[in-house]
Every structure is written in structure tokens, then in C-alpha cells.
Amino acid sequence: MESDFSETKELSIIDNIKNSLLEPTVHFCNYINLSEWLENFDKGINRKIIEVVSRKKHILLEIDNQLNLNFYYSSPGTSTIIASLSLNSVKNKREVNIIPSWNIDQVKLHIVFSEDNENQVISSNGVLSNKIFTVYGNEQVMERSKGIENLYFVSQGCNIIEPSAIETWDEVKSSISILSDIKNESHKCENVIVNLSISMIITGFETYCKKRFLEIEGEGKNPNLKSLVKQFSPKNEDVSFTDLAMLRINFQDFDKCKMAFNKAYGIKFGELLLKRNCIENINKYIGYRHRIIHVSPSVHILNNKSFMNGESEPVIPTFILLKEIISDFDEFISKLHYKSMC
Numbered sequence: 001m002e003s004d005f006s007e008t009k010e011l012s013i014i015d016n017i018k019n020s021l022l023e024p025t026v027h028f029c030n031y032i033n034l035s036e037w038l039e040n041f042d043k044g045i046n047r048k049i050i051e052v053v054s055r056k057k058h059i060l061l062e063i064d065n066q067l068n069l070n071f072y073y074s075s076p077g078t079s080t081i082i083a084s085l086s087l088n089s090v091k092n093k094r095e096v097n098i099i100p101s102w103n104i105d106q107v108k109l110h111i112v113f114s115e116d117n118e119n120q121v122i123s124s125n126g127v128l129s130n131k132i133f134t135v136y137g138n139e140q141v142m143e144r145s146k147g148i149e150n151l152y153f154v155s156q157g158c159n160i161i162e163p164s165a166i167e168t169w170d171e172v173k174s175s176i177s178i179l180s181d182i183k184n185e186s187h188k189c190e191n192v193i194v195n196l197s198i199s200m201i202i203t204g205f206e207t208y209c210k211k212r213f214l215e216i217e218g219e220g221k222n223p224n225l226k227s228l229v230k231q232f233s234p235k236n237e238d239v240s241f242t243d244l245a246m247l248r249i250n251f252q253d254f255d256k257c258k259m260a261f262n263k264a265y266g267i268k269f270g271e272l273l274l275k276r277n278c279i280e281n282i283n284k285y286i287g288y289r290h291r292i293i294h295v296s297p298s299v300h301i302l303n304n305k306s307f308m309n310g311e312s313e314p315v316i317p318t319f320i321l322l323k324e325i326i327s328d329f330d331e332f333i334s335k336l337h338y339k340s341m342c
Contacts, residue, residue, distance in 0.1 A: 021054040022220025027101035055219030082129035083109035165211035172204030194317035201287040209251040223264035272335040
């Protein structure tokens with residue numbers, strides 16, 4: 001669905017943007033008298049033209065002290081993206097039309113102005129910003145630099161600010177990369193590193209799915225709570241959406257995870273256009289993690305049961321296998337993440 005709030009008359013500009021911000025594809029128009037605006041411009045201060053927060057999404061349109069027009073778009077799924085245009089070429093124009101836009105694939109900023117009685121357009125594509133905005137609490141906004149990672153803010157035992165689902169998954173991959181760089185000739189050392197990494201990957205998968213499941217609501221999609229309660233808490237119909245996700249749904253159980261995303265948001269894992277055998281492999285890897293945790297972190301054969309029954313060749317924990325496991329989970333999470341933003 002595409003929203004163009006400029007056509008709606010009933011709501012204020014801010015209310016229109018707040019509602020439109022929850023849609024996956026949006027653009028809006030903002031006419032300003034640029035020359036008059038810049039006459040009163042204090043170059044020592046960034047000037048906000050408009051800032052709007054809706055649930056967990058945030059946009060900011062501002063002019064910085066270098067006369068750049070910056071449009072920031074932030075959500076848990078995208079982090080913060082900036083599209084920026086220099087105003088030097090249009091600073092003497094009385095009226096310009098500023099058009100920010102965003103969809104699942106890109107953020108853009110356009111400035112339309114008149115030149116020799118013809119409309120001219122300058123445009124910019126968004127890139128990841130070095131300045132990151134995070135919405136927390138009652139639509140409050142925190143600003144931080146890109147270099148500050150794994151930031152947690154805890155109040156009265158509750159996480160007020162924490163890394164997003166995709167940030168958490170990226171940190172898992174980074175940590176496994178550090179482990180994989182350990183050089184040791186010992187076969188047992190490789191076993192332990194790979195087995196611990198498998199355990200981390202499965203836990204990271206569970207954490208990503210649980211966090212993303214909750215984030216989607218904050219980005220504008222209302223979950224089907226009735227369907228979820230019927231599936232996961234039929235004897236307690238008063239349970240909240242958050243309690244269901246945190247306490248009732250085991251996201252490490254692939255079938256329950258699949259059911260939860262389908263019931264809540266209509267997201268079907270079978271329609272994620274994954275490479276062949278990806279889901280089948282993930283189910284196997286979850287079984288490997290069970291054996292590592294409940295048998296030994298230095299276990300030498302990960303598929304002991306099927307191997308002993310003569311059903312398959314032994315699966316040995318090697319760095320080659322670890323790369324395959326990371327690849328499959330990263331494929332799945334990337335496709336699920338994209339689908340969840342549609």
C-alpha cells in the first residue's frame with residue numbers, strides 16, 4: 001500500500017505522517033519558503049523542519065550547519081538511513097517542494113524547484129547513517145553514534161533500550177568469526193569451537209525470531225492476537241501479545257516458530273524463496289545443538305542416532321560444516337527479515 005498524506009484533508013500534517021509512517025511505502029510533500037527559512041538560520045544549530053515518531057519508527061527532516069538537507073528514516077528492521085542533499089544550489093529559491101520517500105528497498109530525498117519556468121528535480125538515495133536514532137518507551141527517541149554497539153539501557157530490571165533483532169544476529173556472526181580465527185592443530189579444539197558455535201547460532205536464531213516477532217508490531221503490523229491465543233494459550237484468553245511471545249512460544253522449536261509467524265502476521269516460512277533444503281537443514285542443526293548441550297560440548301558425531309542406525313554418514317563438527325550452517329541460517333534470517341518489512 002502507498003500512502004500520500006498530502007491528499008488527506010481531515011488530519012493534521014503530523015497525524016497524517018504518524019499514520020503513514022506505519023505503511024511500507026510512503027512519500028510526502030513539504031513546501032517551504034527556503035530563502036526566508038535560511039535568512040533566519042543559525043549555522044551553529046541543526047534546524048528541524050519536521051520530526052515524527054510512530055510506534056517504533058522515526059523520521060527527521062533537518063538542515064545542518066553545512067546547509068545540507070538531511071532526511072533520516074529509522075526502524076528496528078532498517079536501523080537509521082540518511083538521504084542528504086546540499087541546499088547551496090537552491091538556497092536563493094523562494095519556494096521548493098521537499099519530497100522524502102521510503103519503501104522496503106530504499107529511502108530517497110527529492111527537492112523540486114522552478115528554474116526558467118520549468119520544474120527541476122535533484123535527488124539523493126539513502127545510505128546507512130553514522131547517526132542512529134532508537135525509539136523507546138512512550139515514543140521517546142535516543143540518538144547515538146554508529147560506533148556504539150550492543151547498547152543496553154536497563155531501568156528497574158527491564159531493558160528500556162537493547163539491540164534490535166538483526167543487530168543481535170549480526171553480533172552472533174561476528175562472535176563466531178572470532179572463534180573461528182583461533183588457530184590450533186588439535187582436532188578436539190576444532191570440535192569444541194564448532195560445537196560451541198553451533199549452540200550460539202541456534203540461540204541466536206531463537207533470539208532473533210523472538211525479537212523480530214515483537215518488533216514487527218512496533219513497525220505497524222497488528223498481530224492476529226485471537227489466532228495466537230487459540231494456538232498457544234487456549235486456556236488463558238487474557239494473555240497479552242508480549243507475554244505470549246516471551247513466555248508461551250518456544251522460538252527454538254522450528255515448527256512452533258513457523259506457526260507463530262503464520263498465525264500472527266500471515267508470514268509463511270515455505271514462501272520465503274529459500275535455497276533448496278534450507279529449512280530441512282535448519283531442523284537438523286537444531287537437533288545437533290540438542291546433542292551438544294545434553295551430551296557433551298566436545299561430541300565427535302553430531303548425528304549419532306541416524307549414523308548408528310545406518311541411515312546416514314557421520315556428521316563431524318568441522319569448520320567447513322560451520323560455514324554451511326552459518327550460510328543456511330543467514331539465508332533464512334535474511335529472507336524472513338525482508339518479508340517481515342513488506
